[in-house]
Amino acid sequence: MAKRGETRARLLSTAATLFRTQGYHATGLNQVVEEGRVPKGSLYFHFPGGKEQLAVESVALAAGEVRASLRAVDDLDGVLELFAEHLVESDFRRGCPVATVALDAAGESERIRAACASAYASWSEVLVEFLVRQGVAVDRAPGLATTVLAAVEGALLLTKTRRDVAPLRQVAADLRVLIEGAM
Amino acid sequence: MAKRGETRARLLSTAATLFRTQGYHATGLNQVVEEGRVPKGSLYFHFPGGKEQLAVESVALAAGEVRASLRAVDDLDGVLELFAEHLVESDFRRGCPVATVALDAAGESERIRAACASAYASWSEVLVEFLVRQGVAVDRAPGLATTVLAAVEGALLLTKTRRDVAPLRQVAADLRVLIEGAM
Numbered sequence: 001m002a003k004r005g006e007t008r009a010r011l012l013s014t015a016a017t018l019f020r021t022q023g024y025h026a027t028g029l030n031q032v033v034e035e036g037r038v039p040k041g042s043l044y045f046h047f048p049g050g051k052e053q054l055a056v057e058s059v060a061l062a063a064g065e066v067r068a069s070l071r072a073v074d075d076l077d078g079v080l081e082l083f084a085e086h087l088v089e090s091d092f093r094r095g096c097p098v099a100t101v102a103l104d105a106a107g108e109s110e111r112i113r114a115a116c117a118s119a120y121a122s123w124s125e126v127l128v129e130f131l132v133r134q135g136v137a138v139d140r141a142p143g144l145a146t147t148v149l150a151a152v153e154g155a156l157l158l159t160k161t162r163r164d165v166a167p168l169r170q171v172a173a174d175l176r177v178l179i180e181g182a183m
Numbered sequence: 184m185a186k187r188g189e190t191r192a193r194l195l196s197t198a199a200t201l202f203r204t205q206g207y208h209a210t211g212l213n214q215v216v217e218e219g220r221v222p223k224g225s226l227y228f229h230f231p232g233g234k235e236q237l238a239v240e241s242v243a244l245a246a247g248e249v250r251a252s253l254r255a256v257d258d259l260d261g262v263l264e265l266f267a268e269h270l271v272e273s274d275f276r277r278g279c280p281v282a283t284v285a286l287d288a289a290g291e292s293e294r295i296r297a298a299c300a301s302a303y304a305s306w307s308e309v310l311v312e313f314l315v316r317q318g319v320a321v322d323r324a325p326g327l328a329t330t331v332l333a334a335v336e337g338a339l340l341l342t343k344t345r346r347d348v349a350p351l352r353q354v355a356a357d358l359r360v361l362i363e364g365a366m
Contacts, residue, residue, distance in 0.1 A: 154333030
């Protein structure tokens with residue numbers, strides 16, 4: 001039984017990396033099976049819903065990982081530095097694990113869209129808690145969390161496109177100003 | 184000759200819309216030819232570089248259009264309202280005309296990546312001019328323009344994913360605070 005769970009986990013993490021780096025449409029199931037080094041038949045055994053199910057579960061997996069990172073650090077700079085490291089280490093391929101799928105697949109699959117929206121909602125929730133801990137008023141925190149999330153997502157997009165972490169650093173500095181002003 | 188120019192323009196605008204709504208990989212050349220209602224042979228006649236060339240030119244076309252919109256309005260809210268309208272009218276399919284291609288194709292094509300980076304650089308330039316006109320110091324404007332661009336890009340992503348313009352409105356309000364603080 002352990003083996004079976006391992007195969008499923010390997011399929012999922014391979015798919016998550018591919019979706020993150022190249023999006024939903026560029027990712028073929030054959031590529032997932034080959035790069036995951038699992039028997040071809042195991043994919044539909046573990047994911048009878050095929051690529052759509054893989055995408056929904058990959059987004060949920062990544063959402064949980066990012067949520068845990070967000071909870072673990074006590075300042076926003078730490079989170080942004082973590083993202084900057086991922087990008088540099090992967091030769092600017094690994095940006096936000098949700099954004100590429102959200103943009104290239106959420107328009108055609110309501111299940112994928114809902115998974116992406118849930119991921120963003122769960123991150124916002126952690127950001128609200130963080131902002132309140134920093135001293136931002138409870139009624140101001142949800143709106144500010146949306147702006148923080150948007151700015152970080154945009155910075156990840158610009159950093160990946162420019163192949164330069166400067167946008168992440170700049171956004172971190174300006175968000176600090178915005179958050180301090182709201183305390 | 185007018186006819187030939189028309190065919191090329193129709194191919195390009197059809198491709199630009201498809202790339203914008205579904206990304207690079209989901210867009211097939213057959214779909215571009217069918218939706219553009221042009222003869223199949225015309226695609227390689229006008230775009231011998233195929234899909235990559237179409238993507239590079241589509242991004243450049245969209246970049247010029249957004250740049251013109253940015254120049255035409257005198258406040259950021261106007262630009263964000265324009266994007267909100269595009270999203271609502273298209274049932275949340277048309278977000279940023281560059282972001283989807285930047286995320287799903289820039290990692291594999293240096294030409295596409297460079298076209299996306301140029302688009303963002305040209306918008307930043309207009310934002311810097313706008314911020315300086317608003318009274319932001321010349322040495323502060325480029326950094327702030329990066330943050331404004333990032334926040335708007337992220338807001339477009341969240342709006343498309345949530346199918347709700349609230350993130351665009353929220354980001355507009357917070358950017359106003361940030362810009363006023365920098366004047």
